[in-house]
Amino acid sequence: xxxxxxxxxxxxxxxxxxxxxxxxxxxxxxxxxxxxxxxxxxxxxxxxxxxxxxxxxxxxxxxxxxxxxxxxxxxxxxxxxxxxxxxxxxxxxxxxxxxxxxxxxxxxxxxxxxxxxxxxxxxxxxxxxxxxxxxxxxxxxxxxxxxxxxxxxxxxxxxxxxxxxxxxxxxxxxxxxxxxxxxxxxxxxxxxxxxxxxxxxxxxxxxxxxxxxxxxxxxxxxxxxxxxxxxxxxxxxxxxxxxxxxxxxxxxxxxxxxxxxxxxxxxxxxxxxxxxxxxxxxxxxxxxxxxxxxxxxxxxxxxxxxxxxxxxxxxxxx
Amino acid sequence: xxxxxxxxxxxxxxxxxxxxxxxxxxxxxxxxxxxxxxxxxxxxxxxxxxxxxxxxxxxxxxxxxxxxxxxxxxxxxxxxxxxxxxxxxxxxxxxxxxxxxxxxxxxxxxxxxxxxxxxxxxxxxxxxxxxxxxxxxxxxxxxxxxxxxxxxxxxxxxxxxxxxxxxxxxxxxxxxxxxxxxxxxxxxxxxxxxxxxxxxxxxxxxxxxxxxxxxxxxxxxxxxx
Numbered sequence: 001x002x003x004x005x006x007x008x009x010x011x012x013x014x015x016x017x018x019x020x021x022x023x024x025x026x027x028x029x030x031x032x033x034x035x036x037x038x039x040x041x042x043x044x045x046x047x048x049x050x051x052x053x054x055x056x057x058x059x060x061x062x063x064x065x066x067x068x069x070x071x072x073x074x075x076x077x078x079x080x081x082x083x084x085x086x087x088x089x090x091x092x093x094x095x096x097x098x099x100x101x102x103x104x105x106x107x108x109x110x111x112x113x114x115x116x117x118x119x120x121x122x123x124x125x126x127x128x129x130x131x132x133x134x135x136x137x138x139x140x141x142x143x144x145x146x147x148x149x150x151x152x153x154x155x156x157x158x159x160x161x162x163x164x165x166x167x168x169x170x171x172x173x174x175x176x177x178x179x180x181x182x183x184x185x186x187x188x189x190x191x192x193x194x195x196x197x198x199x200x201x202x203x204x205x206x207x208x209x210x211x212x213x214x215x216x217x218x219x220x221x222x223x224x225x226x227x228x229x230x231x232x233x234x235x236x237x238x239x240x241x242x243x244x245x246x247x248x249x250x251x252x253x254x255x256x257x258x259x260x261x262x263x264x265x266x267x268x269x270x271x272x273x274x275x276x277x278x279x280x281x282x283x284x285x286x287x288x289x290x291x292x293x294x295x296x297x298x299x300x301x302x303x304x305x306x307x308x309x310x311x312x313x314x315x316x317x318x
Numbered sequence: 319x320x321x322x323x324x325x326x327x328x329x330x331x332x333x334x335x336x337x338x339x340x341x342x343x344x345x346x347x348x349x350x351x352x353x354x355x356x357x358x359x360x361x362x363x364x365x366x367x368x369x370x371x372x373x374x375x376x377x378x379x380x381x382x383x384x385x386x387x388x389x390x391x392x393x394x395x396x397x398x399x400x401x402x403x404x405x406x407x408x409x410x411x412x413x414x415x416x417x418x419x420x421x422x423x424x425x426x427x428x429x430x431x432x433x434x435x436x437x438x439x440x441x442x443x444x445x446x447x448x449x450x451x452x453x454x455x456x457x458x459x460x461x462x463x464x465x466x467x468x469x470x471x472x473x474x475x476x477x478x479x480x481x482x483x484x485x486x487x488x489x490x491x492x493x494x495x496x497x498x499x500x501x502x503x504x505x506x507x508x509x510x511x512x513x514x515x516x517x518x519x520x521x522x523x524x525x526x527x528x529x530x531x532x533x534x535x536x537x538x539x540x541x542x543x
Contacts (some may be wrong), residue, residue, distance in 0.1 A: 008372050011379055041375075048369035054358060057365030064339045068382075071337065079391045089391030089398065096392045099383060100439045108430045131429050132373050138435075142383045150390045160385020165378060174338055176367075176373040176503075181346045183322065183367035184360065188321045188353025213540070224325055230487070233495055241499055252501045256492045258513035264477045271332060275374045278338075280433040281471035283377075285443055289338075291466040292473075298525045299474060306518045314511075 002114070004129040005049060007136035012046030015039075018162045028075050033066045034166070038086060039233045042172055064177070067170045077163035087151075095149050102142035103135075151269030168282040172287065175275040178226050185225060194221055195238035202232045202239075207248060208312060215308040218259050219266035219300075226272030235259065250315035258311040265307065268300035281311025324349030380434040393443040400444050401451030408445045408464050409531035412471045413524050414439050419475025420520060424482040431473055442468040453538035460534070467530060471523070478519040481512035 020041035022028060040063040044056055051059075055056035080088070089096065090145060111134045125133040143157060166171065185191070202213040221231035240259055246249040267273045271293055278283075281292045288294070329432040331341030343364075350360035388433075400406050415436075422430045445468045449456055456464075480486045484505040490507050 004373075009377060010374055011372070014379060014382070018435060020379070044368060045372055045375065048372055051365075053364075053366035053369065055364040055365065056369050057361035057363070060364060060368050061343060061361065064343045067337055067339050077384075079385075082394075085391040085394050087391075087392035092390060096387065096390060096395045099385055100392060101384065103380060103439070104430055104432070104435045107432075107435060108427060111429045113412060114474075118426065125425060125491075132376055134414065134429070135435070139379045139383055142380075143386070146383055146386045146390075150386065152386055152390070156384040156389075157386050160389060161382035164381040164385050164470075168378070168381075170337075170339055173376060173377065174342065176371045177339060177342045177346075178365035179371035179374070180364045181328075181342050181349070182368075183363050184346045184349045184353075184355075185324060187359075187363055188324075188349045190321050190325065190349065193321050229491055232491065236495060237499075241501075243463060245497075252496055253503050254511050256496060257508050258342075259510060259527055260488055260492060261478065261481060261515045264481075267477065271338075272328070275377075276473050279377065280437065280472070281372075281466070283438050284431055284465040286462050286465060288462070289395045290347040291462055292469045295463070295470045296473065297525060299470070299519065301521050303515070303519050306522070307515055310392065310514055310518075314514075316504075 001119075001138070002125050002133050002230055004126075004132055006273055010043050010136055010212065012042045012044075014158075015042030015045060015165075016213060018042075018165055019156050021158065021162045022075060022166075025075065030072050033068075034072050034075065034211075037063055037067045037072065037170060038165075055167075060177070060180070063173070071169045071171065072166075074169065075162065075166040077159055079160065079163060085142055098149060099142040099146035102145055103138045104140035106141050107131065107134045117229070122257060157195055167285050168270040168279075171278060171282050174278055178192075178274050182225055182227060182230060186230070191221075191222075191230070192225065195234045198235075199238050202243075206225060207296050207316075210239065210243050210248065211312045211315070212308055213310060214255075214259060215262040215304060217268070218262040219304050222263040222266030223270035223272060226267075226274065228260060228267055231266070232260055235263075243314065250317045254311065254315045254318060256309050258315075262307045262311075263303055265300045265304040268296040268303075320352040321349060323352050377432075377434040380438075384434070384439050384508060387439055392439060394449075395431065396440065396443040397447030397450060400447040406448040407452065407531045408449045408467070408534065409527040409529075411445045411448050411465075412441070412454045412467055412530075413527045416471045416475050416520065416523060416527070419472060420479035420538030423476045424516065426480075426483040426486065428476055428480050428486075430485075431472060433469060436467050437472050441472070449534055453534065453541045460537070464530075467527070471527070474519060474523050478512075482509050482516055484509050 015038050019035045023035040040059050111131045112131045115123045115127040117124045198217045218235050222228045240255050244255050246254050277293045281289050329346040419431050442465050445464050481488050489505050489508050
């Protein structure tokens with residue numbers, strides 16, 4: 001059985017390798033801080049489930065402190081020039097797509113098949129972990145294919161990994177930090193405060209206003225928490241069930257489905273949903289980390305209005 | 319009200335463009351203190367959630383492969399292919415991907431796509447190349463806009479596709495929560511009501527992609543080949 005922990009260890013090894021490469025590059029500005037940052041990140045991946053949470057917490061805070069006020073900046077790593085890439089593209093042609101397609105295809109097939117294939121009565125991967133385990137395996141398959149097809153050395157892939165990871169920068173760890181913030185929000189009861197605030201301002205018999213308060217509340221609360229799943233129970237318990245379903249007689253399935261989808265409109269519009277919005281911006285090396293959010297805001301707003309109207313016209317009809 | 323101090327710190331910190339890692343960490347500590355948690359509990363909560371959410375960081379595993387592909391000319395090859403298709407535009411390439419992403423997600427195939435798996439190595443270069451084939455070299459600002467749109471299409475497609483699939487986390491969360499409140503629904507009943515929104519978002523976002531094409535044609539009308 002391939003445990004998720006094995007894939008985390010792979011990630012840890014990659015980050016530790018980047019830390020070593022950062023350290024070995026003497027011309028690298030902020031060399032020690034970069035080494036510390038990626039080194040700690042690697043340790044939290046390798047030993048995360050063994051370390052006590054308090055120790056991990058201390059390491060994470062130390063890791064944040066070495067980044068200082070501004071990002072540490074990308075490291076200069078030698079790669080090919082545009083002319084070289086054009087020549088290589090002309091030579092390799094469509095072979096170039098094989099490793100690229102390996103990643104989504106192997107991830108997809110693995111997700112379907114790994115939980116079904118059993119050896120000695122044990123599935124190759126647990127169903128809940130199968131996508132992540134398959135993603136890890138797909139990277140290995142794609143890497144082997146790329147090294148073989150392009151006649152490259154393994155060390156080159158590590159240098160390339162360093163080039164791209166430092167281009168993403170320290171924002172790479174932001175989604176995990178935001179998840180930690182969400183946990184503290186939940187522990188401190190931020191949800192209750194927000195839902196009390198929203199419910200206090202709406203007259204319970206003004207049907208349209210109740211619907212607006214619910215859909216817009218879902219979107220806003222999702223924007224704060226960065227996650228519609230965190231907003232859903234609070235808003236449904238605060239407005240959806242007591243007002244829309246019980247008091248006004250609305251259909252619970254429509255209320256819940258459109259409520260959740262209104263939350264998703266919020267996800268499109270917030271930097272707090274970092275793995276969807278900030279990570280891609282970093283991955284595509286956009287200078288404006290909010291570039292993706294900005295493009296999504298018009299769709300998010302229009303769709304929120306559509307959801308509100310859909311709920312208003314449908315929820316009392318079925 | 320004091321518990322909202324973390325939200326305030328995040329808003330101000332992000333607006334002032336302070337290092338986001340620092341902002342989030344300070345906001346977390348402040349929220350914990352305002353909520354009456356002990357320092358050890360705050361740090362432990364932080365560490366526990368950071369570890370539990372390691373899965374988000376697995377996306378970086380793809381970087382060594384993507385780097386190899388890029389240095390070997392994947393983007394250049396994608397550009398060459400796309401430029402041979404006369405009718406290809408950035409908006410149309412992305413519209414096609416939006417349709418595929420929404421449809422596959424709606425039958426549960428959410429892993430057939432994603433920012434690191436599909437967008438960075440394939441979709442973004444193709445969308446960029448389609449515009450370059452028409453208008454020649456693009457100014458950075460335009461390039462960044464097309465890339466941001468490529469990332470947005472993946473998000474929009476998966477968010478509003480997956481809710482139609484019965485076994486998806488969101489549908490099961492809704493079912494579980496309503497069950498806990500004495501309202502029993504089948505997943506089918508919940509997933510059905512995600513369809514109108516899925517159609518609406520395809521029309522809205524699709525129209526915006528076609529508008530992107532028009533905007534590019536207008537911006538570069540003297541360069542059209």
